[in-house]
Amino acid sequence: MSNLVMVCRRIWSTKTFHAAALTVFNAQLQFHRRPVLFNIVFQFKQTCFSSSKANSFQVPEFYSLNKKISYLIRTGRINEARELFDSTEHWNTITWNRMITAYVKRREMLKARQLFEEMPNRDIVSWNLMLSGYISCGGKFVERARNMFDQMPETDCVSWNTMLSGYAKSGMMDKAEELFNEMPERNVVSWNAMVSGYLMNGHVEKAIEFFKLMPKRDSASLRALISGLIQNDKLVEAERILLQYGGNVGKGDLVDAYNTLIAGYGQKGMAYEARKLFDRIPLCCDCGYSRRNVISWNSMIMCYVRAGDIVSARELFDKMVERDTFSWNTMISGYVQILDMKEASNLFSRMPEPDTLSWNMMISGFSEIGSLKLAHDLFKRIPEKSLVSWNSMISGYEKNEDYKGAMNIFLQMQLEGKKPDRHTLSSILSACAGLVDLVLGTQIHQLVTKAFIADLPINNSLVTMYSRCGAIVEARMVFDEMNLQRDVISWNAMIGGYAYHGFATEALQLFDLMKQCNVQPSYITFISVLNACAHAGLIEEGRREFNSMVNTHGIKPQVEHYAALVDIIGRHGQLEEAMSLINSMPCEPDKAVWGALLGACKVHNNVEMARAAAEALMKLQPESSAPYVLLHNMYADVGRWDDAAEMRTMMEKNNVQKDAGYSRVDSYC
DNA sequence: GTAGGGTTAG
Numbered sequence: 045m046s047n048l049v050m051v052c053r054r055i056w057s058t059k060t061f062h063a064a065a066l067t068v069f070n071a072q073l074q075f076h077r078r079p080v081l082f083n084i085v086f087q088f089k090q091t092c093f094s095s096s097k098a099n100s101f102q103v104p105e106f107y108s109l110n111k112k113i114s115y116l117i118r119t120g121r122i123n124e125a126r127e128l129f130d131s132t133e134h135w136n137t138i139t140w141n142r143m144i145t146a147y148v149k150r151r152e153m154l155k156a157r158q159l160f161e162e163m164p165n166r167d168i169v170s171w172n173l174m175l176s177g178y179i180s181c182g183g184k185f186v187e188r189a190r191n192m193f194d195q196m197p198e199t200d201c202v203s204w205n206t207m208l209s210g211y212a213k214s215g216m217m218d219k220a221e222e223l224f225n226e227m228p229e230r231n232v233v234s235w236n237a238m239v240s241g242y243l244m245n246g247h248v249e250k251a252i253e254f255f256k257l258m259p260k261r262d263s264a265s266l267r268a269l270i271s272g273l274i275q276n277d278k279l280v281e282a283e284r285i286l287l288q289y290g291g292n293v294g295k296g297d298l299v300d301a302y303n304t305l306i307a308g309y310g311q312k313g314m315a316y317e318a319r320k321l322f323d324r325i326p327l328c329c330d331c332g333y334s335r336r337n338v339i340s341w342n343s344m345i346m347c348y349v350r351a352g353d354i355v356s357a358r359e360l361f362d363k364m365v366e367r368d369t370f371s372w373n374t375m376i377s378g379y380v381q382i383l384d385m386k387e388a389s390n391l392f393s394r395m396p397e398p399d400t401l402s403w404n405m406m407i408s409g410f411s412e413i414g415s416l417k418l419a420h421d422l423f424k425r426i427p428e429k430s431l432v433s434w435n436s437m438i439s440g441y442e443k444n445e446d447y448k449g450a451m452n453i454f455l456q457m458q459l460e461g462k463k464p465d466r467h468t469l470s471s472i473l474s475a476c477a478g479l480v481d482l483v484l485g486t487q488i489h490q491l492v493t494k495a496f497i498a499d500l501p502i503n504n505s506l507v508t509m510y511s512r513c514g515a516i517v518e519a520r521m522v523f524d525e526m527n528l529q530r531d532v533i534s535w536n537a538m539i540g541g542y543a544y545h546g547f548a549t550e551a552l553q554l555f556d557l558m559k560q561c562n563v564q565p566s567y568i569t570f571i572s573v574l575n576a577c578a579h580a581g582l583i584e585e586g587r588r589e590f591n592s593m594v595n596t597h598g599i600k601p602q603v604e605h606y607a608a609l610v611d612i613i614g615r616h617g618q619l620e621e622a623m624s625l626i627n628s629m630p631c632e633p634d635k636a637v638w639g640a641l642l643g644a645c646k647v648h649n650n651v652e653m654a655r656a657a658a659e660a661l662m663k664l665q666p667e668s669s670a671p672y673v674l675l676h677n678m679y680a681d682v683g684r685w686d687d688a689a690e691m692r693t694m695m696e697k698n699n700v701q702k703d704a705g706y707s708r709v710d711s712y713c
Numbered sequence: 714g715t716a717g718g719g720t721t722a723g
Binding site: 114137138139140141142143144145148167168169170171172173174175176179200201202203204205206207208209212213231232233234235236237238239240241243244262263264265267268271272275299300301302303304306307310337338339340342343345346349369370371373374376377380400401402404405408432436 | 714715716717718719720721722723
């Protein structure tokens with residue numbers, strides 16, 4: 045029996061789990077009915093499958109009521125646990141405490157407090173639990189914790205340490221120090237809390253001083269110092285201390301500190317230093333093998349992936365004896381990031397138990413390279429779709445401008461009763477904007493419940509959606525309700541909406557307001573502002589804004605800005621200036637730039653320049669008939685019939701089809 | 714059943 049337990053534990057820890065193994069375990073479980081075995085199988089299921097599948101497991105009959113409660117709490121079924129708790133009386137103190145812990149962990153302090161008040165026999169653990177609950181809520185609750193601490197009938201080292209760490213986390217190191225000095229007895233946890241406290245608050249020297257003064261150190265002391273030093277950007281110091289003190293730690297595994305520093309190097313993209321450390325991880329005194337564990341390998345692979353060195357990452361990955369889901373996912377994410385998806389699929393198909401993350405990464409990867417069909421095929425195969433899976437698929441369609449596809453997935457999601465979150469709503473509102481579907485957009489708006497009412501991205505999407513659909517009043521209503529919760533995207537959406545629909549004055553007024561509110565405009569803001577100037581025929585204002593964009597805001601003008609400026613100047617009839625602007629542009633003029641000039645030429649009847657603009661357009665979009673037709677009409681208007689006929693011949697020669705409805709072309713005007 | 718930011722991915 046104990047062998048069986050060990051085998052189960054072993055397999056669980058490597059997470060190489062197969063359905064067949066589960067069948068065997070289930071059979072054993074039926075036979076032995078041992079809780080310990082049951083727990084292992086449960087953890088198994090939870091690791092390998094989604095939690096819903098694991099939760100479908102019935103609580104075993106042979107569990108005592110106390111055990112049932114802790115089982116339910118452990119699996120996150122707090123409400124069921126509470127129901128069971130309320131159904132009977134005479135619980136022991138440990139079970140009362142367990143129930144309180146559940147609420148404390150979820151920071152539901154009102155419920156925790158209520159139980160605490162009701163319980164017949166509080167012990168020191170009950171008090172400590174409440175203390176740690178208030179501490180983890182932070183802010184003003186720290187004072188509340190202190191009141192409680194002062195009222196406690198007795199205190200132990202845990203109470204003092206909890207209070208101490210509370211002060212440290214809230215940045216009150218003087219109070220923490222005071223407490224540390226008053227403590228009747230200190231243990232290694234007290235010292236560690238002080239060291240990390242100093243580091244959290246940026247007192248690096250003081251932390252090192254304290255660390256050196258410690259009467260006893262364990263691996264957590266070293267880890268706390270190392271991770272704190274990393275956060276304070278002292279990687280060299282961290283490595284020095286690790287090598288100096290690493291040989292001499294008490295309880296715990298030293299490799300954790302190495303792993304922490306390797307990961308720290310990874311965050312800074314320092315793969316070379318990380319690898320040097322990885323190779324220096326010492327040997328185990330007992331077995332003589334390196335102390336490296338699967339996390340060391342994973343962290344090192346991660347470093348390479350972050351540094352963009354996929355080859356070294358793969359080399360290490362192939363050398364691994366024992367890979368977990370994390371190793372596979374990190375490697376796959378590396379390939380997904382550089383987009384070459386072939387190798388990612390290759391690994392994915394070899395992966396023993398892909399989890400939701402693996403599936404979701406593959407979907408986003410395929411969407412990113414525009415392979416929506418592959419993404420969708422994969423999506424359909426996901427055994428249990430998480431919200432992230434749905435969201436990845438919807439945003440995949442949306443980003444590839446397949447708005448109907450996005451909408452279909454969303455409808456399917458609704459049918460399956462899945463609740464959308466902020467990501468879903470934001471993508472689907474963008475899809476409504478793309479489809480210019482006001483009815484659908486308004487319906488989605490109604491789905492935006494109280495929970496999302498102050499959500500910035502969602503409100504931005506709403507403004508964009510209403511703007512695009514031409515519902516300017518509704519857009520402005522959402523925008524106004526956002527009050528102080530606005531970012532540059534909100535302003536851009538609203539100004540852009542006004543500009544796009546020809547409300548130039550409103551666009552410019554809002555832009556003024558934006559500047560008054562000290563919001564830094566982006567290059568997108570200026571596209572809308574310049575377009576608004578063009579629309580309203582404000583040549584001086586347009587020139588001024590263009591210059592202020594470059595000189596005051598340091599924004600490099602893009603081709604879109606030039607197109608708008610050409611439009612502004614051209615509409616005003618200054619065609620020569622517009623042409624010389626195009627010639628002086630640092631970037632290649634695109635169809636919008638030439639289109640603006642051509643439109644201006646049409647309005648101001650400059651046939652020669654129109655010809656130059658049209659020819660440039662013909663090169664850029666050889667399939668479009670618009671420049672031919674427009675030039676043809678201009679020639680015809682001034683009676684240059686030969687030139688008009690030439691346009692027709694050229695169209696035939698270049699095999700350009702005349703678009704239906706283009707008998708009079710005003711598309712550039 | 715309580716105290717030390719315990720390590721890694723989208």
